[in-house]
Amino acid sequence: MDVVALIGRILFALLFLGSAFGHLAKADAMAGYAASRGLPQPKLAVLGSGVLMLVGALLVLLGIWIDLGALLLVIFLIPTAVLMHPFWKETDAMAKQNEMIAFQKDIALAGAALLILALYAGYGSELGITITGPLF
Template sequence: MDVVVLIGRILFVLLFLGSGVNHLTQSQAMAGYASHRGVPAARAAVVVSGIVMLVGALMVLLGIWADLGALLLLIFLVPTAVLMHAFWRESDAQARQSEQIQFMKDVALAGAALALFAFFAHVDGLGLTITDPLFSLG
């Protein structure tokens, strides 16, 4: 079971590791897009979100307070869905559909991050982690 959980953790964080690196290495271009979407202090938001993604993903991957790492990813995903993929503001049908898909992807990943948080904070003796969870749900 420990190996299955580890494989799930690896698969879950792949997206965040790649995106986090892109946020930090392509922050100027991403800041332009974020600014276009109405994000205040876009350059700082891109850099901070890149750091949050990388730290959260590495925590989940390595099992270092993985529950906190899952919360960091949740904290990144919810505002990103609302600010960056506000499909309800789009008048063009194709742009609306594209943004709605991205919004729903972020919401689904937020649900997975919340479930991982609860899993890590509730299950004793996960194995294949470096630290125990920071939080305890029972």
């Protein structure tokens, strides 16, 4: 099961590593989208969320304080779902559907990150191949 847990961590982290790269490499373009959603200091928000995803994903991927890494991803995902994908505000049916899918994806990923946090905080290095035990 250790290998299965490691593969699961790798697959989970890859999504966030790709997104973090996009946030950091294309900050100006992404800041325009964040500004259209009404975020104050949109470029700072994009860069900050990119760093949050990068650090969280690397911790989960590498097996270093996985519980902290998962918590950082939850801290990114919940506000992102609410602030960037408010499907309840959309009037166009297609836009509403797209935002609802993005919202539900972020909430589901937050749930998975919470599960990772709970499992690794509870079982520590007994679960999967890790470099350190849990921080919490």
